[in-house]
Amino acid sequence: MKRIITTTVINQSGVLNRVTGLLMKRQFNIESITVGHTEQPGMSKMTFVVHVEDPGKVEQLLKQLQKQIDVIKANDITDKSAVMRELALVKVTTPPQVRSEVQSIVQPFRASVIDMSKNVTTFQVTGDPEKIEAFIDLMRPYGIKEISRTGVTAFTRETQRTEMKPDLILQ
Amino acid sequence: MEASVKSREGTAVTEQAAGTGADLLIRSLKNEGVDIIFGYPGGAVLPIYDALYRNPIRHILARHEQGAIHAAEGYARVTGRPGVVIATSGPGATNLVTGIADAMLDSLPLVVFTGQVAQQVIGTDAFQEADVIGITQPITKHNYQVKDARDLPRIVKEAFHIASTGRPGPVVVDIPKNISVAGLEADIPHPVEVDLPGYQPTYQPNFFQIQKAAQSLAAAKRPLILAGAGVLAAKGTEELRRLIEEWRIPVTNTLLGLGTIPGEHELFLGMAGMHGTYAANHAIQECDVLLNVGARFDDRLTGKLAGFAPNAKVIHIDIDPAEIGKNVPTDIPIVGDARQALEALLRQDAGKPDTEEWIARLDDWKETRPLGYTAATADGIMPQDAVRLVHKYTEGDAIVTTDVGQHQMFAAQYYSLNNAHHWVTSGGLGTMGFGFPAAIGAQFARPDAKVVSIVGDAGFQMTLQELSLLQEFRLPVKIVIVNNASLGMVRQWQETFHGERYSSSLIPIQPDFVKLAEAYEVKGYKVETLSRAEEVFREALASDGPALIDCRVLETENVYPMVAPGKTLSEMIGVMER
Numbered sequence: 001m002k003r004i005i006t007t008t009v010i011n012q013s014g015v016l017n018r019v020t021g022l023l024m025k026r027q028f029n030i031e032s033i034t035v036g037h038t039e040q041p042g043m044s045k046m047t048f049v050v051h052v053e054d055p056g057k058v059e060q061l062l063k064q065l066q067k068q069i070d071v072i073k074a075n076d077i078t079d080k081s082a083v084m085r086e087l088a089l090v091k092v093t094t095p096p097q098v099r100s101e102v103q104s105i106v107q108p109f110r111a112s113v114i115d116m117s118k119n120v121t122t123f124q125v126t127g128d129p130e131k132i133e134a135f136i137d138l139m140r141p142y143g144i145k146e147i148s149r150t151g152v153t154a155f156t157r158e159t160q161r162t163e164m165k166p167d168l169i170l171q
Numbered sequence: 172m173e174a175s176v177k178s179r180e181g182t183a184v185t186e187q188a189a190g191t192g193a194d195l196l197i198r199s200l201k202n203e204g205v206d207i208i209f210g211y212p213g214g215a216v217l218p219i220y221d222a223l224y225r226n227p228i229r230h231i232l233a234r235h236e237q238g239a240i241h242a243a244e245g246y247a248r249v250t251g252r253p254g255v256v257i258a259t260s261g262p263g264a265t266n267l268v269t270g271i272a273d274a275m276l277d278s279l280p281l282v283v284f285t286g287q288v289a290q291q292v293i294g295t296d297a298f299q300e301a302d303v304i305g306i307t308q309p310i311t312k313h314n315y316q317v318k319d320a321r322d323l324p325r326i327v328k329e330a331f332h333i334a335s336t337g338r339p340g341p342v343v344v345d346i347p348k349n350i351s352v353a354g355l356e357a358d359i360p361h362p363v364e365v366d367l368p369g370y371q372p373t374y375q376p377n378f379f380q381i382q383k384a385a386q387s388l389a390a391a392k393r394p395l396i397l398a399g400a401g402v403l404a405a406k407g408t409e410e411l412r413r414l415i416e417e418w419r420i421p422v423t424n425t426l427l428g429l430g431t432i433p434g435e436h437e438l439f440l441g442m443a444g445m446h447g448t449y450a451a452n453h454a455i456q457e458c459d460v461l462l463n464v465g466a467r468f469d470d471r472l473t474g475k476l477a478g479f480a481p482n483a484k485v486i487h488i489d490i491d492p493a494e495i496g497k498n499v500p501t502d503i504p505i506v507g508d509a510r511q512a513l514e515a516l517l518r519q520d521a522g523k524p525d526t527e528e529w530i531a532r533l534d535d536w537k538e539t540r541p542l543g544y545t546a547a548t549a550d551g552i553m554p555q556d557a558v559r560l561v562h563k564y565t566e567g568d569a570i571v572t573t574d575v576g577q578h579q580m581f582a583a584q585y586y587s588l589n590n591a592h593h594w595v596t597s598g599g600l601g602t603m604g605f606g607f608p609a610a611i612g613a614q615f616a617r618p619d620a621k622v623v624s625i626v627g628d629a630g631f632q633m634t635l636q637e638l639s640l641l642q643e644f645r646l647p648v649k650i651v652i653v654n655n656a657s658l659g660m661v662r663q664w665q666e667t668f669h670g671e672r673y674s675s676s677l678i679p680i681q682p683d684f685v686k687l688a689e690a691y692e693v694k695g696y697k698v699e700t701l702s703r704a705e706e707v708f709r710e711a712l713a714s715d716g717p718a719l720i721d722c723r724v725l726e727t728e729n730v731y732p733m734v735a736p737g738k739t740l741s742e743m744i745g746v747m748e749r
């Protein structure tokens with residue numbers, strides 16, 4: 001199953017290497033990874049999506065992450081109420097005869113056109129990964145020339161739904 | 172060559188009031204109380220060696236970086252204090268890799284300083300450049316590359332703190348050459364405290380978990396303690412002994428846990444695991460509560476996980492939360508320092524288990540299925556005899572280091588240790604070449620102790636160049652080569668699992684180890700008969716100086732009993748019955 005793991009790390013050189021190296025060493029498959037600064041100076045946040053079969057492995061992963069000196073905290077937010085966003089750039093073949101048709105499909109996704117040439121349009125779409133998938137599926141029949149996705153970044157909502165499972169935050 | 176490197180890297184020393192980065196490094200080491208360094212110089216660390224010349228700390232020049240780091244491990248193992256190593260960039264650093272990985276798996280505190288090419292040329296494949304941070308990242312507890320000379324005191328402070336607290340481990344500090352030569356206008360004070368928000372090991376165990384553990388133990392009919400090296404790291408052997416004696420709970424050890432309890436203790440069952448005793452392995456399989464203190468349920472200990480301790484409620488005390496539940500499902504996890512947890516257990520008044528029936532059963536197993544071997548014919552020597560003789564003539568008081576292989580298992584089985592912190596062996600990584608240099612480090616740490624290194628003929632030849640140190644320092648280390656003219660453990664597995672096809676494991680051509688010893692002014696002996704062995708072991712082990720015994724043993728002996736890979740601890744072969 002897919003798990004969404006967030007970690008707060010001290011922004012030292014090599015920390016990304018350590019975290020991804022650890023995932024590799026412990027045989028976790030990373031689907032996506034995003035890194036960026038946070039509101040605290042010197043701290044970065046990494047969000048990664050990993051595939052894990054056995055729930056025991058997730059706990060082991062969190063503990064191994066937590067063990068790294070530069071990792072402040074590691075959480076599995078998969079089962080929590082969370083906001084999740086990803087951005088994708090999708091280059092679609094759009095000869096003049098289909099252009100307006102494509103435009104109307106794109107509308108509900110609130111995708112924006114960021115580049116256009118005679119036969120090709122580049123859309124930017126943001127949303128949770130399912131929305132991006134749906135967008136890509138709809139564009140596919142027209143011919144996709146290129147896709148670039150950022151991977152998911154996420155955090156938990158302020159108000160958690162009460163029926164949520166207790167999270168796996170480690171002290 | 173040197174000259175061009177010099178101008179390109181700008182290594183000319185700038186005269187400054189506070190000296191150079193290297194001077195600051197040496198002051199930092201002194202502030203950390205370092206009194207011995209094992210190392211080897213080279214281009215990228217020349218400024219550091221120059222600073223050592225100005226402001227000396229005892230430096231032991233090994234004859235190979237691997238020798239230096241294993242010596243530092245031996246030092247760390249017997250003292251509990253970080254072993255300190257210096258090596259140059261590139262090949263110097265890569266020669267340390269085995270030792271770093273070894274220390275990582277066996278949780279030994281090391282602080283390792285590697286030289287690095289100057290920052291201006293990092294990433295250009297400069298002469299003797301290796302990506303030490305990248306290479307050592309998965310085999311260190313933490314590593315640093317120094318970016319500014321003024322960070323040295325902080326980094327040194329943090330490195331020693333990280334290496335020696337929580338679950339100990341190796342820390343690498345990579346120092347570019349321009350940092351070592353950088354002039355400093357003012358001294359930088361040594362920090363009093365570390366600020367590591369992401370590193371706060373839990374020492375104090377959770378009270379409620381301790382309570383639960385005490386209740387489970389008190390209610391148990393067949394409780395068992397498995398004590399690992401975590402007890403030694405926490406200096407908790409006294410608390411362990413009290414728990415064992417006051418609650419009358421039998422105890423077994425992992426390979427690295429040997430010495431936590433005296434080998435002759437009436438409640439000690441011997442080592443458990445692949446070459447463990449019948450009593451220990453069957454106690455694990457039969458116990459109803461298993462208290463693991465400071466062991467990590469390594470596969471050589473557990474055998475097939477699915478059938479491990481099938482009847483037991485498992486209590487696991489470990490300072491590293493990631494070890495709990497990693498291999499064996501745990502009923503009562505206790506994160507904390509082994510000594511504090513044991514102390515907390517001793518303060519509980521949940522009552523004590525009634526274990527006399529259980530102990531009687533274990534005693535019966537000890538009695539009827541002891542460790543044993545068949546004596547050689549015609550005055551020949553069995554490998555076990557070599558260990559037995561070492562025990563006899565050191566009376567169980569020696570610091571014993573081993574290499575890896577059959578002799579290691581025989582030493583674990585037959586050298587019954589009287590004392591904690593007297594057992595130095597490579598468990599997790601199983602590093603051949605470890606034993607002899609580790610003995611050197613142990614002897615430097617304990618100059619008055621009797622240090623005996625029990626090694627195989629093959630493993631000894633991986634790091635024998637360190638004989639130079641016995642010669643140079645007249646270190647009274649005793650080397651006992653259990654010489655079976657083969658890669659014994661490999662030969663055993665080939666015999667058992669590969670249809671007796673001895674592929675590259677027999678070494679009938681042996682060097683003259685006596686001459687070799689003599690070349691280094693070490694007294695050498697070769698023995699081929701048991702009667703002569705008695706005399707030689709007595710004389711050599713009592714002598715004041717270094718000695719080497721080439722003890723020729725039966726070449727075809729195997730280590731038994733054994734749990735074959737993939738089998739459970741109940742499925743032992745080669746059990747002696749009496």
Ligand SMILES: Cc1ncc(C[n+]2csc(CCOP(=O)(O)OP(=O)(O)O)c2C)c(N)n1
Nearest residue numbers: 576577578601603627628629630658659660
């Ligand atoms: C560096 C290294 N290389 C290879 C091995 C695999 N290995 C394990 S035991 C062994 C044989 C050791 O032979 P020896 O040192 O003579 O000891 P013995 O088993 O005969 O007592 C080998 C090759 C190892 N553990 N370490």
